[in-house]
Amino acid sequence: MSGKVTLVGAGPGDPGLLTVKGLRALEQADVVVYDRLVSPAVLERIPAAARRIDVGKEASRHPVPQHQINRILLEEAQAGHNVVRLKGGDPFVFGRGGEELQALAREGVEFAEIPGITSAIAAAAYGGIPVTHRDCASSLHIITGHAREGAELNIDFEALVQTRGTLVFLMGVTALPVIVEGLLEAGMDPDMPAAMVEQGTLPSQRRCGAALKALPDRAAEMGIRSPALMIVGRVCALAEKLCWFERLPLHGKRILVTRPGDRAGSLSEKLWDLGADVVEFPCIRTEAVFPCPAMEGALEQLSAYEWLGFTSAAGVEAFWTCLRGMGKDARALGGVKLAAIGPATGRALEARGVTADLIPEIYDAAHMGEALVKAAEGKVLLLRAEEGSPALTDALSAAGVPYDDIAVYRTIYDNPRSQELREALEAGGFDYVTFTSASTVKGFVSAVGGDADFSRFTGLCIGKQTAGEAEKHHISVKTAGKAAIDALVELALEK
């Protein structure tokens, strides 16, 4: 059976600006063919099982020629694959999307197009420039500043000046002086507000604003480079007041998030929304102990326990998988009470339709132990990591509370991307590295090597045990008292 090609607009860079439909298509792709302008944060969303074809490699300065891209799309679809052709911004705005679909149409291959948010509007918006405004611009014109090989720029500057609208030039960095000269010669006011936005919507975004006549010098001073767009029009004067993005509290900060991949989402997204340049690098992963006869045995006689204690979402997940595997569901819990170490673990329970009866005031193993000692009259069942903190069991033992402590998942430290992380650390490093458990510290140190330079960043740690582990490696730390993601975000925001 023949496959299909879906042309997807990846948006201008901020992964949050990929459309819901585009993301859905990406998640179902067998093969993803992408360009240079698709941001790494969007590429992260490509499923691990999908094959990636990079047709925009710039290293050799020879991106794959268009006819060859067309052929790749055709062949992959004809081989029966579900192909996503991912393009920066919107595929039909100077993205040759039309040409690619024509080639597929000629061969009778099934295709669809999912529009993206174009940089022409979004990079301006993140630069504080609304492309239209009732007071000063009633039309918007998007123009290419790139000439076909060997040809001169073919722009009707007089017509553009007469529109009195907002002009947005894409691919115009090299031709900037020529474009400005053209506009001035066609009679545009030399003091017309203008701007360049480089790497728009990304944490590395830079903006330069100047009167039209001064823009080329100003852009050269700042060393503005592609990808950047040029905006000309009275709306540019609003940028100083409206440049919300550059004012985000973590703008310009580079933060490494070391949580395991499937649980990094909320932390990374929060930091990203505060303007940080977030690099996700899961330093550990967890693996359920499977099969787990000890847990199965305990679940057979669940009513022997008064309390069931969980110290992480991974533990809840392992428990539920085991329960379901035994053909049981939440009803098997009967009257057993549930303890969770903190709100995230509590939410993992909520997601399964049950509510924690106990969450300690301070979210760590020692406080969970104390809370259980106060509450427990019968036996406690702990389902947690192989290397779970002894602080919890010590508290129960000291008070004579009977318990079973079963290892239901383990932490894995091997990391195929260690070299990449090491290089990133050496290259410029990070302002902050987040550690959500002692094991993430161990995983980080083992990935970059114990001899790496740990003096160039501050570790943001959840809990004393995590901070203690980081200090062993002479990492300077800030510690969140509460084991909650929001407390970690607060630390990043502290001056």
Ligand code: SAH
């Ligand atoms: N289809 C894309 C445009 C492709 S042409 C879109 O809709 O956005 C490539 C040009 O787009 C670049 O030379 C630059 O001018 C502009 N561009 C793309 N991404 C950009 C970004 N994040 N910030 C600023 N300009 C960008």
